[in-house]
Amino acid sequence: MVTLTIDDREVTVPKGTGLVEAALAAGIEIPVFCYEPRLGPPVGACRMCLCEVAPGPPKPQAACTLTAADGMSVRTALTSEMARDAQNGTLEFILVNHPLDCPVCDKGGECPLQDLTFRYGPGNTRMTFPKRTFEKPIPISPLIALDRERCILCYRCTRFSSDVSEDNQLVAINRGSQSVIATFEDDPYRAAFSGNVIELCPVGALTSTQYRFEARPWEIQNSPTVCGLCPVGCNVSATTREGKVKRILSRNHPEVDQGWLCDKGRFAYGHLNARDRIAEPLTKTGPRRFEQLTWEDALDRVEAVLRDADAATVTALSGGETVEQAYALGRLLREGLGAHTAVLPEEVPDRLDAKRAPLSALREAKTIAVVTDEPVVERAPVVDLWLKAARRDGAKITYDTPKGRVDALVTDDPACADSCDATNVYYLPRTPNGRGVADAWSAASDGEARDVKPRVLIVSGDEAATDPNVRAIAADAETVIGIGMFEENFRGLADIVLPGTSYLERDGTTVNLEGRLQRQRRAVMAPCPDELAWVAKLAERFGVEVSAHASLVFGELSERLFGGISFGEVGEQASLPARAAAEAPKEQVPGTTVPGTGLRLVAYRPLFSGAAVERTPELQFQKPDAEVHLAPADAKERGIANGQTVTVSSNGTSLELRARIAKDLASGVVRIAQDHAGDLHEFVEVKSNA
Amino acid sequence: MGLSNVLLKGADERDLTKLAEYQAIGGYQGVPKARAMSSDALIEVLQTAVLRGRGGAGFPMGRKASLIDRSSPKPKYLVVNADESEPGAFKDREVMARVPHRLIEGCLIAAHAIECTHVFIFIRGEYLAEYEILQAAVDEARGAGLFGDVEITVHRGAGAYICGEETALLDALEGRRGQPRPRPPFPPVQGLYNAPTQINNVSTIATVPTIIEMGAEAFAKTGVESAPGTAIFSISGNIARPGNYELELGTPMRELIYDIAGGVPDGRELKAVIPGGSSVPALAPSEIDVPLDYDSLQKIGTFFGAASLIIVDDRCCIVQLALRSAKFYMHESCGKCTPCREGTRWMVQLLEKIEAGEAELSELDLLDNIGSRILGRSLCALGDFAVYPTHSYLSKWRDEFVAHIEQGGCPYGGASSLEGIEAPLDAHTHSPLPVIA
Amino acid sequence: MSLVEDVRQIAKKYPDSRSATLPALRLAQERDGWLSPETLREVADALELTPAYCKSVATFYDMYHLAPVGTHLVEVCTNLSCALAGAQKVVDAFESELGVKPGETTPDGEITFRTVECLGGCGYATVVAVDHRYKQKVGPDDVAGIVGEIRGAQ
Ligand SMILES: Cc1cc2nc3c(=O)[nH]c(=O)nc-3n(C[C@H](O)[C@H](O)[C@H](O)COP(=O)(O)O)c2cc1C
Ligand code: SF4
Ligand code: FES
Secondary structure, three states: OEEEEEOOEEEEEOOOOEHHHHHHHOOOOOOOOOOOHHHOOOOOOOOOOEEEEEOOOOOOEEHHHOEOOOOOEEEOOOOOHHHHHHHHHHHHHHHHOOOOOHHHOOOOOOOHHHHHHHHHOOOOOOOOOOOOOEOOOEEOOOOEEEOOOOOOOOOHHHHHHHHHOOOOOOEEEOOHHHOEEEOOOOOOOOOOOOOHHHHHOOOOOEEEOOOOOOOOHHHOEEEEEEOOOOOOOOEEEEEEEOOEEEEEEEOOOOOOOOOOOOHHHHHHHHHHHOOOEOOOOEEEEEOOEEEEOOHHHHHHHHHHHHHHHOOOEEEEEOOOOOHHHHHHHHHHHHHHHOOOOEEOOOOOOOHHHHHOOOHHHHHHOOEEEEEOOOOHHHHOHHHHHHHHHHHHOOOEEEEEOOOOOOOEEEEOOOOOOOOOOOOEEEEOOOOOOHHHHHHHHHHOOOOOOOOOOOOEEEEEOHHHHOOHHHHHHHHOOOEEEEEEOEHHHHOOOOOEEEEOOOOOOOOEEEEOOOOOEEEEOOOOOOOOOOHHHHHHHHHHHOOOOOOOOHHHHHHHHHHHHOOOOOHHHHOOOOOOOOOOOOOOOOOOOOOOOOOOOOEEEEEEOOOOOOHHHHOOHHHHHHOOOOEEEEOHHHHHHOOOOOOOEEEEEEOOEEEEEEEEEOOOOOOOEEEEEHHHOOOOOOEEEEEEOO | OOOOOOOOOOOOOOOOOOHHHHHHOOOOOHHHHHHHOOHHHHHHHHHHHOOEOOOOOOOEHHHHHHHOOOOOOOOOEEEEEEOOOOOOOOHHHHHHHHOHHHHHHHHHHHHHHOOOOEEEEEEOOOOHHHHHHHHHHHHHHHHOOOOOOOEEEEEEOOOOHHHHOHHHHHHHHOOOOOOOOOOOOOOOOOOHHHOOEEEEEHHHHHHHHHHHHHOHHHHHOOOEOOEOOEEEEEEEEOOOOOEEEEEEOOOEHHHHHHHHOOOOOOOOOEEEEEEOEOOOOOEOHHHOOOEOOHHHHHHOOOOOOOOEEEEEEOOOOHHHHHHHHHHHHHHHOOOOOHHHHHHHHHHHHHHHHHHOOOOOOHHHHHHHHHHHHHOOOOOOOHHHHHHHHHHHHHHHOHHHHHHHHHOOOOOOOOOOOOOOOOOOOOOOOOOOOOEOO | OOHHHHHHHHHOOOOOHHHHHHHHHHHHHHHHOOOOHHHHHHHHHHHOOOHHHHHHHHOOOOOOOOOOOOOEEEEEEOOHHHHHOOHHHHHHHHHHHHOOOOOEEOOOOOEEEEEEOOOOOHHHOOOEEEOOEEEOOOOHHHHHHHHHHHHHOO
16 A cells, blocks of 8 residues: 555555546546546546646656555645646647537537536637638448547547457557548448447547437436346446437446447447337238237237147247246246246356356456357457457467357366366356346246147247247247247247337346346336236236236245345346355266368357347448458468458358458367358368469 | 767778778777676676767666666667657768767677667668668678677668657557657666667767777766767758767867857858757857756756757748747657647747737747647657747747737848748648548 | 568567568558558558558658659758758759649659658758658759759669
8 A cells, every 4th residue: 555645635545556546536536538547558648637746857747647656745736736737738739629519519518528628628718720620520430420620639549449449440640730530541440349439539529320419418318227139248328318218338347348338239229119120919910911919819819829738838038038037937838837848049057157257357367268169259249358358468368169068268277168177267158148047937937848749839039039940940830929029030930929128128137148147227118018017917817926027026036046135136236146166077068069071160140140230220331241260270271361262162052252360260160150151061161262 | 088089980091881890990899898797797887987868868878777677577678769850960870871880889788788689770761871881780790790699670760750759769669650658667667569678879879889998987087077978969050061070078069160160151140059959949149158068058958959059140030940940840749649739730820920920929928838838748858849949039039029020020021041941741641631721 | 572471571570570560661662652552451461450550650650652652752851950051942943843842743753842851961951862862962053963863764
């Protein structure tokens, strides 16, 4: 610990604490623009933080670049004329070429430049010359608009691009007062995390094209919730106005997301208002046609179908449901009908819970084994940022093909992927809540599944509806009952469809890939009743009691699954449950891969795909290119260079794709995004066209 | 004790770009001598010699070496600053063109002092001929097996004055935009590739062999006590015999200007002397009775800088001088920090207005105040360099600024020696921007 | 050798291959005359960096051309020392001799003419760099000769 004074206030902080944080601890503000510890070491560029520091040279010092030391005396604008004039001067220089168009600026009202100018800035301007002007705003992607006149060149956005996301696509060009932020020529800023620069920008220079002119700060509400689009479960706040979601902002959970979001989580909310959104129950009237049903009819019909099939009912779950939804469905179908059979989206065994750790712990790892054939960023985007951070901190990262069926990250013991004595282990599941859904379903009843020929298939969620396996089962079912959001996904599949809600429209809990239980909160009302409401009604008809309120449903199962904590206790920033007692190493679940010759093809599910992305026009440019990923060794062997056109063939079929040499790929495996994999078989050969 | 010939010794008699010729006058004998010493002993020698940096700041080279964190597991680097871009300075260029091996010998000795095996010489991109001579000398010396386990890489810049600033130089050397880094951490602790790094000017390093040759004590007795040795003084502008003159530190400025360089030609009057390159406060004729060394110049409110005197005669409009120099610093500002990026541009706008005779008196104070708001607040000293001269012109020749305002134009009526002088445009070098107006 | 191979060779001289950025850009410019978007993409591939990164570096330095230039480059220093010695008269002489203003290229695409900041030849004013070779103590009367030399060299 070191003790220093800030504006004569004594404060004691841990050694190595930055002055900005030390001042905060003393309840004093040191104003900053460029300073943002999440972007790496300070750059001291904007000079907003100038303070009088002793000991030190007799001129203002950039406080953001200094760390607290014993006996140090720091004076901010509060008690130092030197600091006051320096900060005032910095703002004067910033404003010299700033358009001051706050009334028409999306940042207006929540703008650090506005606030700091008000607190520390000059009242009037002494600048009498025409200001620097640029063409504005220019779209740097379908998602982001850049206003170069407003830019104060704090280099936050470019540092994010180069030092956090490591995409190196958003840069500063030219020199001195000619410097501007830019992408290469007219290329769009195309990277999984591009949207974060909007939140990082301390002025209105980088704004969201979706949010443009949509709302003013005093007209909006922000609901703290959790993203439901991937297994990371980033903490977000949903900005709403007049019952509509207008934007998604990060809500920094230091252990989970560090305040970063992927572009899917940030921009895909438009799917709530998709044209084919289901608001009323539907019944099939033709091969690809539906007709609306009243709720009474719908529930009567469903009841009839279920009574008739009774135990011969199979439920296909998406893994996107909340714990409460899955539990309620389980009560209805398993207790009410004895229909215990469920098709789960993926296997997520709980035996790794003994190695559970927060994602942030990846930064302490010395070695990390990434045990999956799929790109981490496509499956659990923010985990990729943690991996990059770990690599920058000096961790050694290896890439292995899973031995068992479980994809995982293993730290400091690459020896084994499954149950082993690694320091930490993280799952890389496919679905946002597969784990919670599986546990909730099994907690719903003690009955044993019997082998029955399914007569009725219940398809819960759009993900299940688009899953080929589920569709295969549906083919021989007499009746298919769907629950989902988008008509398109159920056409030609379901006989009856009941409307489903989005993660932004419901209350409930989910379990992320760390095993962390988190709260989803309703940000806007769904266009239809909540699933729990009608499931409860139906259950009643089968003599089963289920609450229509997430909190009560949770209360019922918390004891069995979550150590009895209450709904409220889950909190806005959930903590990670303690590790489960270590179990004896289990038998490895044998992998599904059959041996073959050539390179094994992994057709991965791209981040920018799925029902929500399909319904967000601005995100289409983010879809993956027609590329095949090769491990460096495999490429070398075949004399294939990065960017070359190659032919990928497996008996019979062949495709032309661009080769990309991927360092995060184990030899012997090639990757192609599902959308581009055509009908290639599991083993392929790749030949250079050169 | 007199000593006028250290850096360029022998260069008039022989072609010292040739290894054999340099060795014939005892060249490279300092390397085995130095390598026979421990690093600590060698640093001790350099400290005793009080060799002050010739690049501008005048920090003792030996002390800098002693700050190198030699306990660090990382490699140590020696970086030679051959970016010489200060207007008025052309001394390092002559060292590289005429005595490249003396510089190389200095590199090998200094490298041993800090236990460094990889030396980088960062030479400004415009110095093509000098680069070729230096590279050839490096190859010849390496070929002759003089390097031992040391490697010397000559790295060419690409046209940016800021890369002379040591941390910007490091970023340029790392393949980035050459923008200064915040300090702390300082290069001796975290420099090139985040490893401990010693950075010195060409003339500083090229002086090292002489120290080994004549001994630290003897060297310390030359020049002035606070700054022993010699410096190559570049003198240019309105002067009869412009050029480089190697002189003992402490030589009177008047002697250099009048006796050695022949004074102001064409019967003109001396108007101003910018003693350290265009970035330091200018001196009025009444102020030139001063010894040419760091402390003496600092005592009268200016700097030794790059030991480069620009002589200005009475044909020059001081506002035009201030404007042209301000345009240089605006053009060279790297754009990283706010005061320098925005302030240098604003200063140019004001000076243009003043020169055009369209300014008001209050705007002289505004110009002065803008300067004060840059001074000491920018990330590196380039901001200060833009302000030092301007402030000196404003305070020492204020009446000329006032005359522009009162007469509604330049009192020289087109007769000034800088009339109409054009500064570079950014055409070709910058990405064409959709700039309106 | 191809640009890629050359760049790989240069990169070997440095602990970190990124350090080859400036040399790589220079090589590419010497080959193509200027750094077109296509050239920048090629350099980026060779360095395993992005085109945007290469552009951000290239646009920082005055010696890289981000727009086409003539076969030959004439640069006149107009900083203080040269200016005091009459550099503007030299600039004017080139202007009339070449018929183009500073920053422009002769219609035949042969010579690009521009003013530059201090070239480090202040004692030998006025300094003119022709394709980066210095000509010193240049006066207005020498200009015709210099231009003739350049044109003759073709
Ligand atoms: C804007 C700026 C430009 C500089 N240009 C040079 C230069 O061209 N050559 C040089 O040796 N030092 C230059 N310096 C000083 C260097 O930062 C550094 O102090 C010097 O190279 C250290 O070497 P020395 O101790 O041997 O003088 C410059 C400093 C600044 C702030
Ligand atoms: S666009 Fe915003 S974040 Fe980027 S440099 Fe400008 S002000 Fe900073
Ligand atoms: S916040 Fe310290 S310089 Fe920007």
